[in-house]
Amino acid sequence: MIQIQNITKSYGDFKAVDDVSFDVPSGRIVGFLGPNGAGKTTTIKIVTGVLNADSGNVLINGVNNRANPVEAKKQIGYIPDNNDVFLRLKGIEYINFIADMYGVDPQVRKERIQRYSHLFEMENNLNDKIVSYSHGMRQKIASIAVLVTDPAVWILDEPMTGLDPNSFAKLKKLMREQADMGKTVFFSTHVLDVAEKICDDVAIIKGGKLQFYGTLEQLREDVGNGGSLEELFLELTEADEN
Amino acid sequence: MIGVSNMLRDIKIMLKLTAVLFKGSSYTSGSKGNGLKKNGNKWLYPVLAICLLPMLASMVIMVVQGYGELSAIGKEFMIIRAYLNISVLLTLFMGFFYSLSVLFFATDNEFIAHLPLKPWQISGARFLNILIYEYIFETFVFLPFAITYGVMDGAGVMFYIYSLIVAAVLPVVPVALMSIVVMFIMYACPFLKSRDRMNVLSTVLMLIFMLVFYLPAVGEMSSSEDESVIPLFEMLAGESGGVGKTLGMIVPTLLLGLRAIHSSGHIMGLVYTVLTVVVAAAAFVLFELVSKLIYAKASSGITQATASRKKLSAAQLENGVKKSSAIKSLVIKEIRVLMRTPVYFMNCVLMTWIWPVFFCIGFVTAGSMEDLMEMVDQVSGYVDQFFPYILMGISMVNAFIVASSSPSASAISREGTEILLSKMLPVPYYTQLKAKLYSSCILCGIPSIVLFIALAVVLRCSILQVLAVVVVSAASFFYVACLGLLVDMGRPKLVWTNEEAAVKQNINSLIAMGLATPMTLVVCGGPLALSFVNHIAATVALAVLSVVVCWLMLQIIKVRADKCYDNIQM
Numbered sequence: 001m002i003q004i005q006n007i008t009k010s011y012g013d014f015k016a017v018d019d020v021s022f023d024v025p026s027g028r029i030v031g032f033l034g035p036n037g038a039g040k041t042t043t044i045k046i047v048t049g050v051l052n053a054d055s056g057n058v059l060i061n062g063v064n065n066r067a068n069p070v071e072a073k074k075q076i077g078y079i080p081d082n083n084d085v086f087l088r089l090k091g092i093e094y095i096n097f098i099a100d101m102y103g104v105d106p107q108v109r110k111e112r113i114q115r116y117s118h119l120f121e122m123e124n125n126l127n128d129k130i131v132s133y134s135h136g137m138r139q140k141i142a143s144i145a146v147l148v149t150d151p152a153v154w155i156l157d158e159p160m161t162g163l164d165p166n167s168f169a170k171l172k173k174l175m176r177e178q179a180d181m182g183k184t185v186f187f188s189t190h191v192l193d194v195a196e197k198i199c200d201d202v203a204i205i206k207g208g209k210l211q212f213y214g215t216l217e218q219l220r221e222d223v224g225n226g227g228s229l230e231e232l233f234l235e236l237t238e239a240d241e242n
Numbered sequence: 243m244i245g246v247s248n249m250l251r252d253i254k255i256m257l258k259l260t261a262v263l264f265k266g267s268s269y270t271s272g273s274k275g276n277g278l279k280k281n282g283n284k285w286l287y288p289v290l291a292i293c294l295l296p297m298l299a300s301m302v303i304m305v306v307q308g309y310g311e312l313s314a315i316g317k318e319f320m321i322i323r324a325y326l327n328i329s330v331l332l333t334l335f336m337g338f339f340y341s342l343s344v345l346f347f348a349t350d351n352e353f354i355a356h357l358p359l360k361p362w363q364i365s366g367a368r369f370l371n372i373l374i375y376e377y378i379f380e381t382f383v384f385l386p387f388a389i390t391y392g393v394m395d396g397a398g399v400m401f402y403i404y405s406l407i408v409a410a411v412l413p414v415v416p417v418a419l420m421s422i423v424v425m426f427i428m429y430a431c432p433f434l435k436s437r438d439r440m441n442v443l444s445t446v447l448m449l450i451f452m453l454v455f456y457l458p459a460v461g462e463m464s465s466s467e468d469e470s471v472i473p474l475f476e477m478l479a480g481e482s483g484g485v486g487k488t489l490g491m492i493v494p495t496l497l498l499g500l501r502a503i504h505s506s507g508h509i510m511g512l513v514y515t516v517l518t519v520v521v522a523a524a525a526f527v528l529f530e531l532v533s534k535l536i537y538a539k540a541s542s543g544i545t546q547a548t549a550s551r552k553k554l555s556a557a558q559l560e561n562g563v564k565k566s567s568a569i570k571s572l573v574i575k576e577i578r579v580l581m582r583t584p585v586y587f588m589n590c591v592l593m594t595w596i597w598p599v600f601f602c603i604g605f606v607t608a609g610s611m612e613d614l615m616e617m618v619d620q621v622s623g624y625v626d627q628f629f630p631y632i633l634m635g636i637s638m639v640n641a642f643i644v645a646s647s648s649p650s651a652s653a654i655s656r657e658g659t660e661i662l663l664s665k666m667l668p669v670p671y672y673t674q675l676k677a678k679l680y681s682s683c684i685l686c687g688i689p690s691i692v693l694f695i696a697l698a699v700v701l702r703c704s705i706l707q708v709l710a711v712v713v714v715s716a717a718s719f720f721y722v723a724c725l726g727l728l729v730d731m732g733r734p735k736l737v738w739t740n741e742e743a744a745v746k747q748n749i750n751s752l753i754a755m756g757l758a759t760p761m762t763l764v765v766c767g768g769p770l771a772l773s774f775v776n777h778i779a780a781t782v783a784l785a786v787l788s789v790v791v792c793w794l795m796l797q798i799i800k801v802r803a804d805k806c807y808d809n810i811q812m
């Protein structure tokens with residue numbers, strides 16, 4: 001599970017994340033919602049340890065990600081929003097490189113590569129360099145690499161951008177599978193119907209401040225409106241505009 | 243009327259686009275930099291100027307000397323002819339590479355394609371861009387000569403005015419020619435439409451050209467006993483036919499411009515000048531016509547790399563999933579990236595491979611086999627006597643090579659935004675840095691170390707001496723590589739849009755270059771002092787000290803590793 005404790009991050013005078021705290025429990029899929037520039041990516045980067053918070057702590061399955069970064073990273077599989085992958089490597093080389101970093105056993109490694117590359121229909125692309133991949137293919141290769149390492153905590157930033165509906169359906173299924181196995185799944189998104197369909201819990205952030213954390217039912221009760229997530233979302237993120 | 247004013251407006255837009263394209267491609271591009279770029283600029287130009295000064299000075303001296311000798315026989319104008327020839331030859335040569343990269347492989351191509359512009363405006367703006375590059379270059383090659391010549395000749399104002407006009411017009415025809423050639427090549431050979439493939443191809447071409455120019459130069463230098471520069475100018479001016487004459491045929495403005503400058507004293511000068519301009523304008527129109535026909539087709543479908551889309555065979559898969567330790571895997575990854583990114587390979591690796599080759603060529607072509615054996619015998623007699631100094635020389639050579647093109651001084655910068663991925667790896671940062679060092683030593687250190695060992699063996703050194711050569715050359719390479727890495731760790735340049743910016747326009751390489759020699763001098767200082775007392779002690783001291791310095795540098799890197807990555811927040 002991920003414990004986010006009072007994290008704050010400023011860019012100059014601007015507070016991108018302002019005293020945010022919540023726990024993402026294991027065994028559940030948690031969606032991270034908010035308008036553009038709300039601070040989702042910033043929060044996720046702090047959780048993964050790529051970015052340092054000005055204050056606050058993040059514990060990954062009890063491991064502090066600043067005090068013990070390597071141990072914390074071993075638990076995390078992260079798919080960034082910009083699909084940065086080492087472009088000059090071939091697909092198979094990239095996956096194997098990541099597997100080496102996490103020390104995945106060769107036999108298991110092979111099995112998982114076969115399974116997931118088949119699943120994402122990437123078998124015919126593994127031998128090509130990633131530079132030649134499309135946006136969605138890069139995202140798939142990053143996902144396969146993460147799946148091969150079988151992390152305890154899965155963090156995805158905007159996983160739906162770039163994937164075709166078919167592939168995204170598969171990714172959703174995998175997210176559910178992982179959560180059911182007791183893993184932690186945390187992802188950010190703009191697509192509310194998706195969030196509504198697959199999330200167990202949602203965290204809503206706006207202007208760097210956490211607006212809500214809980215289940216969808218709780219959200220409906222809190223806002224006092226039985227409507228769709230979109231209506232709830234709009235209500236919540238526009239409420240304190242004026 | 244309306245037609246003309248529309249035309250003028252279109253041309254104005256084209257000129258604006260030219261300015262935008264030029265700015266976008268120059269060193270100052272990118273608005274999001276972390277301040278390093280600006281610093282880089284401040285340093286870069288003075289450094290470049292200082293590097294160019296000796297070259298300029300020697301060119302001026304040559305003109306002065308040539309003028310003295312040639313005016314005695316009334317042929318001083320040959321100088322202008324020689325330099326027009328050289329600059330046309332070089333403009334043709336560079337025009338080929340500029341046209342390729344500007345017309346076809348510029349990264350702004352996609353962005354431009356979406357603007358509401360007429361095709362001829364785009365191709366025209368690109369043409370002018372190439373022309374500007376050529377002007378920058380011409381300023382250094384042709385103008386110093388023209389001015390020196392003018393001063394020596396006591397020429398009138400018209401000489402300078404016509405020279406300036408000719409200088410401005412001269413590159414137009416070569417650029418048009420080369421652009422047309424390149425357009426046809428790209429039109430006819432779709433398989434060249436991959437940035438990577440083309441990069442490799444042009445590197446190979448460059449190397450061939452370099453060799454073609456280098457080999458005769460070596461021969462010339464070793465055979466020339468005559469002090470006079472007349473034969474040189476005669477050759478360059480193409481008096482005896484050859485290249486000079488052919489150039490005049492493919493670039494008519496060369497001959498017209500020459501006449502214009504030659505007759506700058508009277509009315510014919512004006513006629514020739516106008517003719518030169520007219521021919522150049524015609525060449526530009528021809529370029530536009532050809533590009534209208536084939537540029538769109540030639541430039542469509544340019545990609546970064548090509549893909550095979552073939553399934554892995556069982557054996558490939560088996561091979562592909564082999565497990566390695568983290569450090570080994572990191573080293574392999576670094577080497578792959580360096581070898582497969584043409585820009586990195588050419589700037590960081592190639593020179594360290596080429597120089598031993600050139601050295602051997604120079605060595606072998608220096609004379610006959612007997613001469614060579616005799617030389618070896620002579621030199622090997624001195625080896626024992628000067629051994630510690632030879633080792634120090636090796637250290638200095640290594641310092642120079644590593645520093646001038648070592649991958650380590652841009653190791654972190656090269657990662658660019660991919661650094662975030664590296665930060666996510668569950669491997670200590672120190673391990674990642676070590677992988678960068680090892681990969682750079684394996685790729686770039688081995689060729690020169692092998693050369694040194696080969697030389698030691700040829701010169702019949704003892705086993706212990708060979709051992710000392712191995713230790714000192716490897717260690718000196720390693721500590722200078724560490725130095726480069728430390729510089730890059732201090733201020734990596736991670737925000738860049740094209741790979742050139744990470745290596746070529748990176749001030750860290752220059753800083754590392756500046757520090758490498760002093761550092762090596764410091765390491766060699768103690769043993770040097772000791773060598774006046776005892777050579778063996780000095781040799782041992784140098785070997786031990788070099789290794790200790792390596793260890794020390796590694797410790798510094800280790801201490802600073804976490805902080806370095808921690809400071810990277812993006």
Ligand SMILES: Nc1ncnc2c1ncn2[C@@H]1O[C@H](COP(=O)(O)OP(=O)(O)OP(=O)(O)O)[C@@H](O)[C@H]1O
Pocket residue numbers: 011016034035036037038039040041042043812
């Ligand atoms: N490197 C940076 N420098 C300055 N400000 C930044 C930087 N990165 C992000 N910000 C600011 O922090 C705020 C939060 O950005 P963040 O990327 O976390 O938003 P987000 O919720 O992920 O938005 P989106 O939905 O568009 O991805 C934004 O206002 C952004 O302008």
Ligand SMILES: [Mg+2]
Pocket residue numbers: 040041042081157
């Ligand atoms: Mg975001």
